[in-house]
Amino acid sequence: MTVQKLTSPAFNLRAVTRPNILLLEPYRCARDDYKTGILLDANENAYGPSIYTDAVASETETAGSVIRAELLAGLHRYPDPHQEDVKQLICNLRNEPSKNDASVKPLTPENLYVGVGSDECIDTVIRCFAAPGKEKLLSCPPTYGMYRVAAQVNDVEVVPINLDLEVPGFPVRTEAVIEALDKDPSINLVFLCSPGNPTASLVDPESVAKILAHPTWNGIVVVDEAYIDFSPPGSSLAPWVTKYDNLIVMQTLSKSFGMAGIRLGVSFASAPVARILNNVKAPYNISSMTSDLAMKALSPAGLANMHKKIAAIVEQRNRLLREFPKIPGVGNFIGGNASNFLLLQILDKPGGIPSSATALKLYESLAETKGVVIRYRGSEPGCTGGVRITVGTEKENDVLLEKVAETLAAIYGE
Structure with missing residues (x-):
């Protein structure tokens, strides 16, 4: 049977689509290529959610039934549009380290905007503070790809000022950023990633302070943490958002909480900036289930479990820092x-030079034949031969180290 299309003959999809959307190259997430195996490609918390412990696992049926009953009983109601309780717990967490710093005031819920993951936070900031087709965003590659995608969706041009590609750790070229702001007053936003993705390096706070204090630039610095x-x-x-009106910090x-599945992102800002962000969000952007799980993660028990798992990750990170250099063909941590x-x-041969072709072959071979998924980053600025590897559990890292050595040996033997 032939179904007759009823679309008007005048309809032209390309003509009704915004030109910047037609040109858009969507962000490729870690799950686009491989979805199974030992997944060390998406920087997830390999030790699982902070609210999930051995005790919870042993009482899954009972505890799970209680949680489900509480949530199901209220699902006919819209969620809290303001999320004050969640915001206060987040403030409590971030106020703790700054108690002895007299230059900052305590964070309050008035300093927060919460979104559906950091991606909604990024999009909201761009929509609020960069006019489409007129104003620009400055970013520092190599960096998180969603800044570029979100900017293009909003028809905002991206001005790239590379990190220092010649210095270990990829520091921000602060003077180059300031020079760009001097030359182009249409740059309204500066995005800095700290620790960087894929660099894993912190941005020097003095660099941030210097950009924030620019005497003639009227814009906002966003630090993605x-x-x-x-x-x-x-x-x-x-805590700096209480003393810098032109700073937004995203978390x-x-x-660290291992709660990627609930999609909760946070933007800290001065109260006036946070008010603008909250004014444009959808009324009920955070679901009741997300809010409930976030409250559990931010409880004393959840925080204690989170810190315990962070300690395990740091221990395994130090192990990988020790063990990877022993594998022939593995070069520097850049x-x-x-x-x-x-x-x-990854090198073209043991003792050789960095090779993106070899790194790509390692990435594909590990995923397709060894069941280990890492992330190829060799096409990023300054990342020749680069692969980004999430720190796994002890058992996952046992397999990782074995399979990387085994696969590189096979590649070099071809």
């Missing part, structure tokens, strides 16, 4: 070690 809890204590700049429950992943180079 998705991985901040894997860094040394006191590394977060979130998430996806990484990023930092302030996150739950590492960026390292």
Whole structure:
């Protein structure tokens, strides 16, 4: 049977689609290529959610029934549009390290916007503070690809100022950023990733302070701290939003809390900036189930479990830092070690030079024949031969190290 199309002959999809959307190259997430195996490609918390413990696992049926009953009883109601309770717990967490710093005031829920993961936070900031087709966003590659995608969706041009590709750790080229702001007053936003993705390096706070204090630039600096809890204590700049009106600091429950599945992102900002962000969000953007699980993750028991799992990840990170250099064909760690992943180079041969072709072959061979999935980053600026590897559990890292050595030996023997 032939179904007759009823579409008007005048309809032209390309003509009704915004030109910037037609040109869009969508963000490729880690799950686009491989979905099974030992997944060390998406910087997830390999030790699982902070609210999931051995005790919870042993009482899954009872505890799960209680949680389900509580949630199901209220699902006919819209969720809290303001999420004050969740916001207060987040403030409590980030206020703790800054109690002895007289230059900052305590964070309050008025300093917060919460979104559906950091991605909604990124999109909301761009929609609020960069006019489509007129104003621009500055980013520092190599960096998180969603800044570029979100900017293009919003018809905002991206001005790239590469990190210092010649210095270990990829520091921000602060003077180059300031020079770009001097030359182009249409740049409204500066996005910095700290720890960087894929660099795993913290941004020097002095660099951030210098950009924030630019005497003639009228714009906002956004510091994305998705991985901040894997860094040394006191590394977060979130408390700074109480003394810098032009600073936004983004965080998430996806990484250190192991709660990527609930999609909860956070933006810290001065009260006036946070008010603008909250004014444009959808009324009920955070679901009741997300809110309930976030409250459990931010409870004393959840926080204790989160810190315990971070300690295990840091221990395994240090192990990978020791063991990878022993594998023939593995080159330098070219990023930092302030996150739950590492960026390292793969060589064209043992003792040779960094090779993106070999790194890509390793990535594909591991996933397709060994069941181990890492992330190829060799096409990023300054990342020749680069692969990004999430820190796994002890057992996962046992397999990882064995299979990387085995696969590289096979590649070099071809």
